[in-house]
Amino acid sequence: MNLELFDPPALEGTVALGRHALVLRGLALPWVEDLMPALQALERESPFRNMTTRGGHTMSVALTSCGELGWVSDRRGYRYASIDPDTGRPWPVMPDAFRRLARHAADKAGLGPFEPDACLVNRYAPGSRMGLHQDSNEKDRGAPIVSVSLGIPAVFLFGGFRRGDKAQRVPLFHGDVVVWGGDDRMRFHGVLPLKPAEHPLLGPCRINLTFRKAG
Template identity: 55%
Template sequence: MIQSDLDLFGPQPQRLASHTVLLPGFALDVIEPLLDALRPVLRAAPFRHMQTPGGLNMAVALSNCGTLGWVSDARGYRYSPTDPLSGQPWPALPEVLLDLAGRAAGTAGFDAFVPDACLINHYLPGTRLSLHQDRDEKDFAQPIVSISLGLPAVFLFGGLQRAERTQRIALNHADVLVWGGEDRLRFHGVLPIKPGVHPRLGERRINLTLRKAG
């Protein structure tokens, strides 16, 4: 591959749709502070497999931090201010995560983004996430900021109908994907994670998805 002059300044943002931008390696400069901030969050609110409204265990383990956390059980999908395991408020959003999400959103063209919810998904090899829309938030005018850590993933990015064709987007450690505007309600998912060992996070992928939920 011939290296272009632009490559000398690091990976460039990639516009994947009208209001969707991939920021390769955008989180690299704050990886260690970010991981340090996540440790107390996950001690207070460990990963767990929630149940779908139909009574099945979700394949992806999850946790949350922020004023609101996404939960699922027989009553349906929704945001809750408390962790159903502990009955306590979810851990606060770390400042390093708030700053990273705000900078990423601004770089993608969404200014003044201040999330109040961060869903933390834990994938093991073989784990997948089926196509879905994010519809549980109150304000669809706000973007979604998704931060990838650990093993690589193939992100499926579709249209406004489930049957529409999907793009396959390679997401690597420290990549940040931002989508909003007319792309906000696109269907999306993750193909099964391929086996591997990441030098920093081992045999896992962690995805942080920040939203304005309330």
């Protein structure tokens, strides 16, 4: 196994994607020991599921949430809800390690203070993808988006303000964090289909923690 795929020494520090958009290479690595058990507890309480889009398609990415609000997709559209529709209970409380990492990342990117009330947890398998989209369901668009990558590598697409604008292709590795807000808050973004790979901690899987101020 080539561990350089997951923490390549050539990719360190920060990468600017826009005026108010940064990749913080490896920022989450010191937090992984606390993130993993919190993630496992979250999955037990609100398991991952593949939701249906407004058009009736099943998403290739499995999803769960934690915090005061969770993201929901079905035939009625995309929205935030305080209740997990699969369990009928409130979404799990956001783990302290999650919240502290999100605050830290926003501060490092110069976009703090940040108090997220929603964390979307996406699980990607090889071949799964996320099409270009804007995060537009949040009431507070003045707050940044903080996106944490764990597990196998992915190629993040960071585009313009129209879906057809050319998108940057940004490789993301275990522990990388992307933060965008301010002038860049409404940029289209997505993830290319993941290539087959195996991670020492997560196996053939990528976990993405996306923190938002939704309410």
